[in-house]
Amino acid sequence: MALLRSIAIPSNKTPTLARTARSLTTATLPPLPYSYDALEPVISSEIMMLHHQKHHQTYVTNYNSALELLHTAMDKGDVSAVIGLQSAVKFNGGGHINHSIFWKNLRPVNAGESEPPHKKLGWQIDADFGSFNALISKMNAEGAALQGSGWVWLAFDKEFNRLKVETTANQDPLVTKGATLVPLLGIDVWEHAYYLQYKNVKVEYLKNIWKVINWEYAGEVYEKEAQ
Amino acid sequence: MALKSVFSRKTLAPALRHYRSVTTFTLPDLPYDYGALEPAISGEIMRLHHQKHHQTYVTNYNKALEQLDAAVSKGDAKGVVQLQSALKFNGGGHVNHSIFWQNLKPISEGGGEPPHGVLGWAIDKDFGSLEALVKKINSEGAALQGSGWVWLALDKEQKILKVETTPNQDPLVTKGASLVPLLGIDVWEHAYYLQYKNVRPDYLTNIWKVINWKYASEVYEKESA
Numbered sequence: 362m363a364l365l366r367s368i369a370i371p372s373n374k375t376p377t378l379a380r381t382a383r384s385l386t387t388a389t390l391p392p393l394p395y396s397y398d399a400l401e402p403v404i405s406s407e408i409m410m411l412h413h414q415k416h417h418q419t420y421v422t423n424y425n426s427a428l429e430l431l432h433t434a435m436d437k438g439d440v441s442a443v444i445g446l447q448s449a450v451k452f453n454g455g456g457h458i459n460h461s462i463f464w465k466n467l468r469p470v471n472a473g474e475s476e477p478p479h480k481k482l483g484w485q486i487d488a489d490f491g492s493f494n495a496l497i498s499k500m501n502a503e504g505a506a507l508q509g510s511g512w513v514w515l516a517f518d519k520e521f522n523r524l525k526v527e528t529t530a531n532q533d534p535l536v537t538k539g540a541t542l543v544p545l546l547g548i549d550v551w552e553h554a555y556y557l558q559y560k561n562v563k564v565e566y567l568k569n570i571w572k573v574i575n576w577e578y579a580g581e582v583y584e585k586e587a588q
Numbered sequence: 589m590a591l592k593s594v595f596s597r598k599t600l601a602p603a604l605r606h607y608r609s610v611t612t613f614t615l616p617d618l619p620y621d622y623g624a625l626e627p628a629i630s631g632e633i634m635r636l637h638h639q640k641h642h643q644t645y646v647t648n649y650n651k652a653l654e655q656l657d658a659a660v661s662k663g664d665a666k667g668v669v670q671l672q673s674a675l676k677f678n679g680g681g682h683v684n685h686s687i688f689w690q691n692l693k694p695i696s697e698g699g700g701e702p703p704h705g706v707l708g709w710a711i712d713k714d715f716g717s718l719e720a721l722v723k724k725i726n727s728e729g730a731a732l733q734g735s736g737w738v739w740l741a742l743d744k745e746q747k748i749l750k751v752e753t754t755p756n757q758d759p760l761v762t763k764g765a766s767l768v769p770l771l772g773i774d775v776w777e778h779a780y781y782l783q784y785k786n787v788r789p790d791y792l793t794n795i796w797k798v799i800n801w802k803y804a805s806e807v808y809e810k811e812s813a
Contacts (some may be wrong), residue, residue, distance in 0.1 A: 411785055
């Protein structure tokens with residue numbers, strides 16, 4: 362009896378420290394749905410390769426490290442450490458989330474000309490922005506004006522049932538701008554997303570990226586969330 | 589009588605009008621050739637960094653100043669407040685890069701030579717050694733999330749050296765009014781990406797070969813007097 366009990370219930374722990382066994386699910390780098398050169402000449406294969414294999418991979422690796430440390434800190438009941446890790450969790454977790462969306466937001470050049478959305482998303486864009494071109498202008502203007510590193514988003518606000526253009530700083534995910542915001546499209550405006558090809562001319566990158574935007578994906582997410 | 593009304597304060601009150609002119613800024617020249625910092629920083633980076641990035645901050649700062657002048661003249665408080673973001677970003681960009689070009693020096697002109705004299709002693713006192721300082725600056729620079737700067741600062745009030753970081757183009761003073769920048773290292777991706785790609789730590793390791801400690805010492809001696 363005594364032997365079994367000491368295994369099942371650690372005798373040196375007080376009852377107030379409830380121990381639950383948690384499992385840790387780590388993140389992995391998602392494969393690109395197309396080859397590195399598939400977006401040329403809009404986005405060079407050199408950029409795509411570095412962006413995926415180096416930048417996104419680093420966010421995944423560092424997110425997993427942060428999760429391990431978080432796991433340990435939670436086990437020890439180390440509140441300071443748990444809070445201290447939030448910055449790394451947000452930055453790297455956000456980087457992983459954002460880039461995972463981004464790869465799906467792009468489609469190969471040889472899949473044909475990127476057609477503006479039709480049906481429901483197309484109508485919603487007209488309703489909320491006046492026209493498709495007005496939306497593009499707005500996103501490009503906000504992306505160009507973003508100070509430092511960040512993302513420009515086409516978001517669907519589930520609460521108000523309307524589309525919005527939002528920006529987030531660094532790797533902050535869209536939800537940090539509102540819990541009811543769903544990302545339909547995100548454009549990475551960190552310098553690493555365009556510099557090797559477009560140098561300082563961010564506006565050229567923004568003008569060109571629309572040629573490889575995957576409106577089909579945006580439409581799917583919209584129709585799922587807009588029910 | 590006519591004279592009196594001209595000189596009378598009544599014609600100016602209650603809206604006291606002051607005459608301002610806008611002092612605009614110009615891109616400072618680089619004190620060395622674009623290629624002079626190779627191989628630590630490529631000529632291509634130096635040229636884009638100076639002629640495009642810094643120039644754009646200067647241009648946009650001047651624009652914001654003109655708009656600020658107009659808003660102040662009209663008594664447009666909302667307009668004045670809205671311009672603060674553009675003023676901080678572009679003005680900060682101009683301030684920071686102007687310091688940065690002085691912080692760098694070709695190896696042939698003394699770039700990379702460790703600090704001697706009072707700054708050297710202060711570094712040993714406050715960080716233990718120059719190596720420890722460099723390690724701390726590199727680690728803070730590498731860890732900086734997004735765009736920003738890493739600084740070696742003199743805190744004039746506490747009379748101590750500090751390593752600070754600022755996001756985006758925030759100047760060092762935003763971290764403390766008594767902080768004086770001795771050295772600033774730009775860790776925006778445009779500062780190194782063409783050459784070092786994603787490997788910011790390599791950029792940080794190599795930039796010390798062209799750091800102008802003489803300038804840092806001059807500023808330190810002047811401000812700690």
